[in-house]
Amino acid sequence: MTVSGPARPGAPDRAGLARDLTRLLGDGKVLSTLGERLNYRYDAIQFGATPLAVVLPESTADVVAAVRAARQAGVPIVGRGAASGLSGGAAPAQEGLVISFTRMTRLHIDPLRREARAQPGVVTLQVSEAARPHGLVYPPDPASFRTSTIGGNLGENAGGPMCFKYGVSGDYVKALEFVDADGEVHRLTRDAYDLAGLLIGSEGTLGLVTEATLRLTTPARYTRTLMSHFAEVGQAAEAVSAAIAGGAVPSKLEFMDRACVNAVEDYLQIGLPREAGAVLVVDTDGDDLETVEHELELVEQACMRACGTVRRAADEADSAALWRARRSVSPALGRIRPQRMNEDIVVPRSVLPDVVREIERLGQASGLHMVQFGHIGDGNLHPNILFDPRQDSPEAVHQLAHEVARVAIRYGGVLSGEHGIGSMKVAFMQEAVDPTTLAALWDVKRALDPGMALNPGKVLPQPEASDA
C-alpha cells in the first residue's frame, strides 16, 4: 500500500460520491459541478487538485455523514476554512472530498466562564467582536484575522503579533470536538494525554475540528505604541534582542524591511518612512500605566542604541494606523510580483541579527526579489520570495526557499512558526527532523488515521524506509 493512497481498498465509487452525499445531506450542502469544484482547489498560496465533490456542512452530524461517505467511496478528505493558509494546507494534493466549514458559524459567549464556544467556520475577528461587549477579548490575532476561521487557526496553530506576550491559538483552547477518519465524534479537554494539543497544528491530517471551546481574557487597560526605523535590517534585530534582554515584554514586536514598507505605503499612503532599511512596530501593554510606559522606554532606548529613529504613536488612531500597516504587509506584497513563496522560520532571538543579514545577502545574491517581515519578538521571520513565473524560474525560487530553510536549521531554528508545513515545506522536513522523530510522527498519523484519508500529502514527508 502506498501511504498516500485512497482510504480503502476495494471498489471505490468515486463517481457516485456527489450523488450519495446529496442523498445524505440534501442539495444545498453539496457542490458537484465543475464551476463549483474548481474553486475548492486552492488556498492563499497554492493550487492543487480539483476535488470530486465539496460539502458545506452546517452541523457536526453533516461532517460525520460526509466523512463516512468519503470513506465508502475510498477518497481522501481535505478540511477547509477560509483557505487563507500560506502553506498549501487546504489545497488538495489529490482528487477527493473537500469539507468546507464556512457555514458552520455558530458562536456562543459565556462571560461567566470566560469562554467562547465556536464552530470551526467562525471568523477569528468575530470571536473578539462578540466578546467585547462582555469586557473580554480573544488574543490570537493572525494578520488574516478578518478572514481566517477558528478551524483553520487551530489547523495551523496560528499566531500573530500578540503571540509574543500572549501566546498562539493553541494556548486558548480549553476543549475540542473533532470527527476522526472513521466518522466518529470525540470530545477532548486538555487533561490526561493532551490529544487536543496534538490535533492543534496538525493541518487537518489527524481529525476535523467541529467545535472549539476557547479561553477569553480581559484586555490590558493601557497600551502604548512606537515605531522605530533603522538604516539596515541587522540593527533592527539587534534592538529587539537588546530590548528583550533588558527586561521589556512587549505585547507586540513586529518587523518589516524596506520593500514591505514601500509595498504598504503604496497601498495605504500613511507616510511610512520609505527610505528606512527596516522598521519595528512595538506595543507594550498592561494594567499599570507606569510599567507600560517604562517598558516602552526600555524599547525606545534599545532602538536608539541600535541607531534607530523612534516615533511614539500620538494617539489610538495613530497606533491603529501603524498596526494596519503591519497587517497589510503580506497581501500588499502582491503589488511587487504576482506570486510569492512564503517562508515561516523561527530562530533563537540571540542570533536574529546574523540571520536577517544572512537572509538578506542570500536574496541579493540570488537575483530574485526577496523581502522579510515577521513577529520578530518571537524570532519568527517571514522571508518571502516574490516572483513572476513568466520571468523567474520556479527551480530558482524553490532553491532559494530551501537555502532560507537551511539558514534557519543551521542557527538552531525550525521551519514553521505558524503557517504550517502543508505541501510547500514538506520536502524540507526530511532535513529538519531527525529520522527517529519522523518515524514517531508517522506512528501518530497511522494511529489516528490508519487509512491515510485525512489531507494526504501534507506535513509528513514520505519516509523511504518506514512506509513498508
Add this chain to the structure above:
Amino acid sequence: MNNDIAAQHPDAQGQLMAHAVDACVHCGFCLPACPTYTLLGDEMDSPRGRIVLMKSVLEGELPLLDAAPHLDRCLGCLGCVTACPSGVPYGELISGFRGWAEPQRRRPVIQRLTRSAVLTMLPRPALFRAGATVGKYAKPLAPLLPQALRAPLDLLPSAVQPAQPLPAFTPAHGPKRGRVAFLEGCAQQVLTPNFNAATVRVLSRNGIEVVVPPGQGCCGAAAMHTGARPLALQQARRNLDAFDPAGVDAILSNAAGCGAGLKEYPMLLAGEPEEGQARRLASKVQDISVYLAELSAAGGLEPFMPTTRPLRVAYHDACHLAHAQGVKAEPRALIRSIPGVELLDIPEGDLCCGSAGTYNIEQPDLAGRLGDRKARNVLSVRPDIVVSGNVGCHTQLQSHLTRLGSPVRVMHTIELLDLAYRGEL
C-alpha cells in the same frame, strides 16, 4: 495569479482583464467584504472565487454557463476592491468580462425582455415616467404575475412625482465662486426629482454657477454593468460630446452610480479613439459631496440653520461612493457641520444594501435579504433620518424600512443640506 488571458484576448479589454487577474494573490482578504459570500458562505460567490471563475472561462478551461450563475450574483458593489490590499481592479475585470460574455449568452425570453425593457426605459425619463404610471396600475396585479415580472414592478414607485426640469443655467447667488457642469441622471429624475432641485439650490446659494449641458444622457453605467457594451459605448460617446471639461471647475453628479460611471469612461473606452477625451472628462468628475467639502475647506460654506431639535442622522455609504469612488469622509463632514445633528455610523456599513442597479430585478431573493439586513442595521442605531448619496440605495432603504414598519426618513445628503439651509430640519 498566473494566467494567459491576454494571449487569447489580445484587445484592450483583454489586457485589462489579464492585468486584474494577475494582480490577485488569492489571499482571501476580500471574502468578508463580499455581500454574497456573507450570505451564501461559498467560494464561488466570493470575489476571489469569481476571479478564478472568470480566469477559467477566459482561458477556455470552464464553459461560460458553469460560471454564469455565480458571476450573475455579483452586485458589482466593489466592496472587494476596498478590502483588497493587492490593488486588484476587480471592477475592470467584471465589467470587461460581462461585456465579453453577454453577446454569447442565451437568456430565457422573459429575462431578455425585462433586461432590454430596463435598459431602454431607465435612460429615458419620459419613457420611465410613462412606464411608472402604467406600473402603478399594474401593481395590484402583481401577485398574479410570474416572479420574473413581479420584481421589476416592485421597483417602480407607487406614486409618480411631478417632473422638476432643471434650467440649462443657474446663476450663482451672491459673489461667484465657481462654475460646474451637472449630470442630471436618468431614473432619479423620475423617482426622486427633488435631489436635483436641491443640488442646484445648494450650489447656487454657495456662489456656484450651474450649467446643465443639453444633449447629455444616461451615463451608461447600467448598460456597462449588465454587459451591454455597445449601448454603454453609445451613451458614453453622447456625453463626451455634451460635456466640455475645459469650461468648468468640475463635472458634478449627485448619484454615486452615475459619478462612478463617468469615472469609468477611460476603462470603457480603452483602445477606442476617444480614450484621451474620456480621461480628460473623468479627471473632472466629482461627487457633489466632494465638491462641497472642498468648497467648505477653501473658504467655508454658507452657514446652516440649526435644527429645531437634536437629530440623529445615520449615514449609509453607497457602494459606488465608498468603494468605487473612495468617498467616505466628505459626506460625513458635511452632515456633521449642521448644528444640532449627531452623525451615526451603521453597523456592517461596508456591506451593499442589495440595490445595485438592476439587481433587485435579476436576483430578487439576494437583493431582498441584503435590503432587509441593511434596514435592520440602520434601525439598530435608532436614527431619525438615514442619509445616502445614491438614488438606488434610497429606493432600497425606503422600501425595506417601510416594510419593517419604520417611520425613519430616507434622504439624500444634499436634501439634508438643503433643508438645513431652509431651517426645515
